[in-house]
Amino acid sequence: MREPLLKVESLTKAFPIRSGLLKRQTGAVQAVNGVDFHIDAGETLGLVGESGCGKSTTGRCVLRLIEPTSGDIIFEGKNVRALDGGALRALRRDIQIIFQDPYASLNPRMSVGAIIGEALVIHKLAKTGREFDDRVVSLLETVGLKADHRTRFPHEFSGGQRQRIGIARALAVEPKLIICDEPVSALDVSIQAQVINLLEDLQQKFGLAYLFVAHDLSVVEHISRRVAVMYLGRIVEMAESRALYASPKHPYTEALLSAVPIPDPKVKRQRIRLSGEVPSPANPPSGCHFHARCPIAKPLCSKEVPKLKQSADGHWVACHLR
Template sequence: MSEPLLRVWNLTKQFPIKGGLFGRQAGSVHAVDGVDFNVDRGETLGLVGESGCGKSTTGRCVLRLIEPSSGEIHFEGKNVRRLQASELRALRRDIQIIFQDPYASLNPRMNVGAIVGEALIIHRLTKTRRQFEERVVNLLETVGLRADHMGRYPNEFSGGQRQRIGIARALAVEPKLIICDEPVSALDVSIQAQIINLLEDLQQKFGLAYLFIAHDLSVVEHISRRVAVMYLGRIVETAPARELYTSPKHPYTEALLSAVPIPDPKVKRQRIRLQGEVPSPIHPPSGCHFHTRCPIAQFPLCSSQPPALKQSADGHWVACHLR
């Protein structure tokens, strides 16, 4: 098998909590706790879970917008964590990010041409003003916008149009991997479908790989080839998308899928209601992080030993002592 485009293993990120008169560290938030995954060339890996489970932090650690606490990140065989500033700038030509909020991720003082073309200037990808403008127009048309939008400002656009501008900005440097950090969660449902279709078309056209981060399982189902499910900083299940949706193994995945509505009134799905609240990442439970809410937990096994991801079928991995 060929080497994955991106390999991440044992990735952790802890945010210090400071308090007291002298600002000493009083604890840590365990945002990401030993995460492993691969992304192959041209594929989409969906990363799903509840808000606050560490999905976005994981994506930002990959790009080193946030420095990981420990673990390994390899992109095309290069150790991302060891790259110097100049090497990291070169890496960011190959890895780009689309942010969640199209209203906050665009500079309101820059027009669309400057926003989309900023990376062209930073990486010196065009030599003349004419080349620059032609490239920006081409990028705007690629994402479904018009050439005359170059001179307008973000506040003149709708949410869906702003997200298209963010996608054009990410495409400017011809990346190999795009981290999509909940790119449709702030948009209307009808606009979500348009953006998902656009991302799929761009993937076909340019051979892009996506790390698609979302909390909406129905969105992830349509765009992802494989899906990884996160709970409280850990990946609890990874499988091909169709298999995960038809035959989930982990109790947490089963609970998530039971809440997804089915657009057929004749089909009834039994809702699994989890007890209690998601534990605090400041003091995560011992053993399996899910054992405090798990309907099948067995003690003391589940509360004392963290389960490793083990293969239950071809390409299907689950972190559960009982499955």
């Protein structure tokens, strides 16, 4: 069996809580708590869940923009956590990121050509000025922008155009995996579709793999081959996209999908309303983190942490009752 492009095992990230005059650690926010998944070459894994569940932190830990607390991140057989210096810089040619906010992720003092070409300079991928200019123009045209846009500045572009610039920047070093950190959540719905279609076209053209982080389930269904659902730092369900949307196993996934609007007024879907609020990751519930809001919870759920186990072919679920 072929090895996956990326394998994440038992990944955890805890942010310390400090207080008092001496800023001693008095607790920790468990943002990511024992996450496991893999991504094959050329596939898209969607990572979904409510705001604050640890999706973006997971993506940034993979790239080591945030240092993980523990766990293994294996990319093409190499442990990312063991790399430093030049080896880590070389890895970032293969793994890139598209940020959520196209207004904050581009340097307003740099021209578009300099933003896209910065990675070419850092990784020494353009030997001459002519080669640099040709590569920048090619990248702009690849994402649907014009060659003369390279002399302009970010404030002269719309949100959708800025996100295209961010995509071109990520493509500059010819990566194998791109972390898409909610790349369309800040855009209008009509522009979202254009950006999603662009990402799919680029995937087919360059054989890219995506870790697609989002909270919009309809967007994730469209672009992902497999979907992982996170709740309070843990993956509670993972399956092929069609299987998960057609037959969710975990009560949390069922509740999420019941809230997705259906564009057919004749189709009625029963809304599942969860009780209570999302618990604090600084003080999560014992056992299954979802048990306090789960409509089918039993006493066992508050005592033991459910393991992510396979319930059907390729369908994994962390629930004592499913």
